[in-house]
Amino acid sequence: MTSDPVRLGVVGLGRAFMLMIPTFDADPRVKLVAAAAPRQESRTAFEQEYGGKGYESIEALCADPDVEAVYIATPHQMHVDHVLAAAKAGKHILVEKPLAISMEDADRMVRAAREAGVHLIVGPSHSFDLPVDLAARLIESGEFGALRMIQALNYTDFLYRPRRPEELRTEEGGGVMFSQAIHQIDVVRRLAGGMAEKVVAFTGNWDPKRPTEGAFTALMSFAGGCVANLTYSGYAHFDSDIWMNDVGELGQAKDPASYGKARRALMDLDPEEEARLKSTRTFGSGAAPIEAAHNEHFGPVIALCDRADLRLTPDGIEVFGDTERRFIEAPFGPAPRKTVVEALVRAVREDVPPVQTGEWGLASLEVCHAILRSAETGQPVALQHQCNAHQ
Ligand SMILES: NC(=O)c1ccc[n+]([C@@H]2O[C@H](COP(=O)([O-])OP(=O)(O)OC[C@H]3O[C@@H](n4cnc5c(N)ncnc54)[C@H](O)[C@@H]3O)[C@@H](O)[C@H]2O)c1
Structure with a gap:
């Protein structure tokens, strides 16, 4: 097991990401190394703040071998495509709540993560x-x-x-x-x-x-x-x-x-x-x-x-x-939400899933x-x- 920080790519630099910034900034166990965002200003701001790489799409971000896990903070309706893309690329996933809108999509996401052998965590949630x-x-x-x-x-x-x-x-x-x-x-x-x-x-x-x-x-x-x-x-x-x-x-x-x-x-x-x-x-x-x-x-x-x-x-x-x-x-x-980083780090570094897995998120949905x-x-x-x- 390595104690290096988990190298995280962020997908979606909106309100949800803003709320996670104090947590990420305060926790040396995680490092933001990349972001995917449609708007150039957001990508530039990210690169200036974190020195990571800005990408136009999740596919491009997931092709970056430096990214170990992704935090998906895009609008609800995009979670399904983004989780499927990350699972396909073999990245561990922290996806914002709700896991999905429909139960069918939630089921596909849970299965995709399981088949890819990656952790799927739904959070932060309260x-x-x-x-x-x-x-x-x-x-x-x-x-x-x-x-x-x-x-x-x-x-x-x-x-x-x-x-x-x-x-x-x-x-x-x-x-x-x-x-x-x-x-x-x-x-x-x-x-x-x-x-x-x-x-x-x-x-x-x-x-x-x-x-x-x-x-x-x-x-x-x-x-x-x-x-x-x-x-x-x-x-x-x-x-x-x-x-x-x-x-x-x-x-x-x-x-x-x-x-x-x-x-x-x-x-x-x-x-x-x-x-x-x-x-x-x-x-x-x-x-x-x-x-x-x-x-x-x-x-x-x-x-x-x-x-x-x-x-x-x-x-x-x-x-x-x-x-x-x-x-x-x-x-x-x-900072608040350190338990979310803890869950991510334990999953990625120790292979121990938190309570809030994809199956858990599907059950709440x-x-x-x-x-x-x-x-x-x-x-x-x-x-x-x-x-x-x-x-
Ligand atoms: N846990 C919480 O406390 C909390 C709080 C707010 C939002 N959320 C969740 O976060 C998610 C996003 O909500 P929000 O309020 O931040 O919305 P938002 O509109 O503020 O942010 C979404 C961001 O995604 C970006 N985006 C759109 N398409 C994209 C794509 N293809 N690739 C990459 N980025 C893309 C947008 O440019 C925008 O910046 C929702 O699922 C919501 O439930 C959670």
Whole structure:
């Protein structure tokens, strides 16, 4: 085993990559050696910043023998082609959530990685957050007895952040389901061990100007008897970060004076202007990376066990036991998402897959589709493609 940094090629230098920059920059276990991006300005900015090579296509990037693994951070609908191209070239893969939009594509991706003998990791997702990982391990240890119930909530301004047009069309992966529910499902599956059995759900599609699902509430049952209630609204009035000590999703301190900012910024913009506004948040556009001082989170989560209730916070786990209350810290730093780099390095260097494999990502995607189907039919949906947290 070598301890050399994993040589990573980045595919897509947009918003998702921006969010990974502090993590990559702070972690000597990974080195950015190449990037593929359609825009010349992004490629030039990458070469100047990292001294790596800029390519126009993923195929050209994957032909670079210096690249050991790729981080695919392109829009959802491109994940399938990009994962297939990387697997064909024998590169290990970290692909952004969701793994894919359709289950058929997800299945092809998982099979392609397996046949090529490369690791396929789906992330970052909030199941990688340190407090989630810590809580999952505490639950698995059995210290608090059986896990009975999980409550996961999140109220955000997701639907009013600047979007490309397809991000507002459900059939193309738009709305909260494939971008946000997938996080909450990942978190809840991680805590409950992965094997979801059934889903009953209702969705909300309430703004005719942004005609896609902006909210949902779902009940999931798990093997072993745990039941989870997931509720999400991206319609932005109440902000549940108030219940997370005013820490935002990305671990940043939240400014209460910025109330209503997302909606205000979009007022009177047409779709082209909105997509342009989104591109001002990408790499090479001068946007500053987010400064985090806490772990990331995905809203309030409470897990009820026989002998304790666990409340996840950005800084650790508050344990409400039978006779005492205590706090178990999840130390932050030097940057968020170091668990994602850890997963990548262990997979590439030690051949040990993380929980969040392609199979795991496919199972979480199945729950997204089940929520949509249950909301449409009014019926519970049985799940067929689940896997446990330690396959
Ligand atoms: N985990 C997270 O916290 C998080 C946050 C944001 C986005 N994401 C995920 O990241 C993905 C991208 O979303 P985004 O918001 O960054 O979108 P974005 O539009 O900001 O970025 C996508 C980038 O891909 C580039 N691109 C397009 N076609 C390409 C190609 N053929 N080859 C290489 N690059 C190409 C675009 O130029 C753009 O820079 C989505 O799947 C989304 O779910 C995850």
